Amino acid sequence: MTEDVMTDTQTMAPELTGNKGLVIDWSSDKQAFHVPWGKAMMWIFLLSDTFIFSCFLIGYMNVRSSTTVQWPNPSEVFALSFGGQPIPLILIAIMTFVLITSSGTMALAVNYGYRRDKKKTVLLMLATAALGAAFVGMQAFEWTKLIVEEGVRPWGNPMGAAQFGSAFFMITGFHGMHVSAGVIYLIVVAKRVGTGYYDRHRGGNYEMVEIAGLYWHFVDLVWVFIFAFFYLW
């Protein structure tokens, strides 16, 4: 999108501040936001996705408060034993740490992308993808442990309300799909940065790195809410 050198076809109004100026800025011609289209679209998509996760979490909270059977205690269910001593939520703590770390590497990758530092961008993106894959791996471990050792099923479990397993598998599964898709997305974008696709087709513009970063930070943020509402409550 080239810079527009021609003047506006509206008569130039004196510069307005406050609410009126906000409205005029927003409703000006060509672009409401001075960002690339892909980025605008990603923001709108994330807004829509926020509603999906909100509905999942609200649905979960609703069944949790309406079920008549005792809800299992998450800190006991998700405890791991080291040397005979159960540590509550230790795996979840590590997973959360890994995912938040990956947000840090992603932010660095975006920064190096702006500096056109191809090598560091690719490496940091791959590191992010690796941390994401590690998160999914640990989630697979957690699921296996719950299913095989604890006997938790989507339709019932020995510890209490059946909805515990239903909501757990549905929400973490949906989030895990988001992380897995994000890992693939990051690898594709990293490959395109590495092979010079964006240098050839987008005039050396690495904005796709930042767009992928938006998605990745969103997935991390959602996890924080799942962590708070499902594991800590």
Place this chain on the structure above:
Amino acid sequence: MSYVAIADRDHEQHMHDPQTFITKYIWSQDHKVIAIQYSLTAIAVGLVALVLSLVMRLQLGFPDTFSFISPDEYYQAITMHGMIMVIYLLTALLLGGFGNYLIPLMCGARDMVFPFMNMLSYWVYLLSVLVLCASFFVTGGPTGGGWTLYPPQVILPGTPGVGGGIVLMLLSLVLFIVAFTMGGLNYVTTVLQARCRGMTLMRMPLSVWGIFVATILGLLAFPALLVTGIMLLLDSVIGTSFFMPALLSMGEASEYDGGSPILFQHLFWFFGHPEVYIVALPAFGVISDLVATHARKNIFGYRMMVWAILAIGVISFIVWAHHMYVSGMNPYFGFFFATTTLIIAIPTALKVYNWVLTLWRGDIHLTVPMLFVIGFIFTFINGGITGLFLGNVAVDMPLSDTYFVIGHFHMVMGVSPILVIFGAIYHWYPKITGRMLNDRMGRIHFWATLFGTYAIYLPMHYLGILGLPRRYYAMGDTSFIPDSAQAMNAGISIAAFFVAAVQLIFLFNLFWSRTRGAPSGGNPWNATTLEWQTPQTPPVHGNWGPDLPVVYRWAYDYSVPGAKNDFIPQTMAPEDVPTSDDSYDGSEGAHS
């Protein structure tokens, strides 16, 4: 060279025009072709739903006559009729069809911002339609749980289609939402980011405003349906109990325990009510453009119309539980939702007043689109006023689940948007094909449809006040229902068959005029908006010539005092406007 997307390329960069039949009409990324694909698919599946409604009317009008309609088939017919009409016809046609066609043309863009994703949107939509139709052919047939798909009964044995039907229905809905999201992201981003020079948000035609806000509503409301669909799918396939309480079914305790059916209703209607406005807002927008063009007068209160659309969009998210007054929810909720429901009537009424005030002292041309506009305004007032009855808790209690409800929502959400769609097709067909639709057939179609639908739905209000319950296969010998109710039902059925037959004239007109209609030229209605100013008719791939259009004025410069013609296109610079006397000062008229 920096990257320039298709919607913003100028002509020299725009060299990948599709050549073969397949890239031009099948795997097309052109928004106009995608719009036509969407429209034809939606109309085709809508005809299926129309036939299903005739099956229902046969049974209701003449019970004990047709042995081929069993109670199960009747329930399958009402379920599929409702779901297809609301989602797969109206939503797809108004947003996928009109949205795709009009947004880039009216905003002055060459295409949607991401044409490939736009193409994917259509193909996933087609897939969802095919999955839906596949449910007619599985064992047990499609689901018969009612279009609202309320658990527990929708997934319990005894309801038709409990095996494959409901699963395919839910999968199809999930696919539809995926398709809608891909399209919807495109529409919103195109409107926000790809308008041509001079096209400020407050100069956009109201059609674009309506489609734009409706798409935002869709992007925020469909997630609730997606989540509902996934949870119901899990309940029915792997036996979770999100929505299923402990219950006895056929004398046996079911496997389910502890779920909340009310949660389903809340989630469903959190989608379901904005859905009403997802259909209504594009219709409102299109009507505003049609009424201004054919009354040769600027739309009355443009800014208020825009703010009304936005206000309706916001309020539509806090009225959903007015569909649930009899569900047993907390009565205080009923008070709150009745209040918001009455509040949302204010911006809606404002829009109706503004349409009427646009007609007031306008130079009304009674063209076929204008007839549909006037028909719409009457019908929408009818349906809207009965909505006020149902929005009040105390009045809704006795009327709930009667034919009054059916009469109300078919008036407001069935007939009204369909009249808009017809009017819009008569209005934009010349741009799409380069030929006019036949006028005489159009007039017959209009009058027969208008009176026919009134003959169907007005009596239903009386039946509802009598207490005739909806969704019953046959009324049988119920003492409080007089025999005359059955006579009225038979009359309604005859009217329904008449209206369905009249639509054949319309379909014939569509195909006949494609080759034999009078050539229309580029701007047969002398309209101001950008889509009528394209260099070619029908517009070619890329829409505009070497340069993108530049917009100098709002979309409603009709009958400007002092100007020679009674319309000034949006692309005309103030100094180029032909004048008849000196009173024209070249400014934007009343609008600044």
